[in-house]
Amino acid sequence: GDSVTQTEGQVALSEEDFLTIHCNYSASGYPTLFWYVQYPGEGPQLLFRASRDKEKGSSRGFEATYDKGTTSFHLRKASVQESDSAVYYCALSPDSNYQLIWGSGTKLIIKP
């Protein structure tokens, strides 16, 4: 079945560090890929999405590129801030099914 794998359960960085959170997926065809962010005490909210191979999604300094060859959609940010502390979820919407499939989430901790 379709799946999303986030390998890092938690990432701890200092301000201005470079961030990478890995997301790999397994799905047939061309699923739509998402990154959602969840701040403490809130529900997840969409960061951005991408629907085609090589498409780059971006928002608030975060970006990810849809790579069908490596089945990846890694989240990156050049310089993190304390306000980026949150849980980040990678998700996919399969071709023929509207139901989102979620990764296990990565908690980002930014040390001031």
Added chain:
Amino acid sequence: DPKIIQKPKYLVAVTGSEKILICEQYLGHNAMYWYRQSAKKPLEFMFSYSYQKLMDNQTASSRFQPQSSKKNHLDLQITALKPDDSATYFCASSQDSGAGAETLYFGSGTRLTVL
């Protein structure tokens, strides 16, 4: 102003009791969902509704019953509560629930603790 209102924000219940979680959305969306979040399962899909009709149910237990009195309401009734039901329950909505990639909009959740 929050566009998806969930009530209450916190809820404490005793084992065996029944509770109703309230959700209203003011985004004009046609599809609504319930998700559960706990330490065991970060985000677990429970139900989806479209135009007040049940589209998908991934909840094994019949103790969980969604109730839709209006298009923009989707409450969740939980009966015979168990400590394992303790979690944060999120309501979400999307414009439609057809095939394709709908962006979900989440409420801020109801944190349920069952003693």
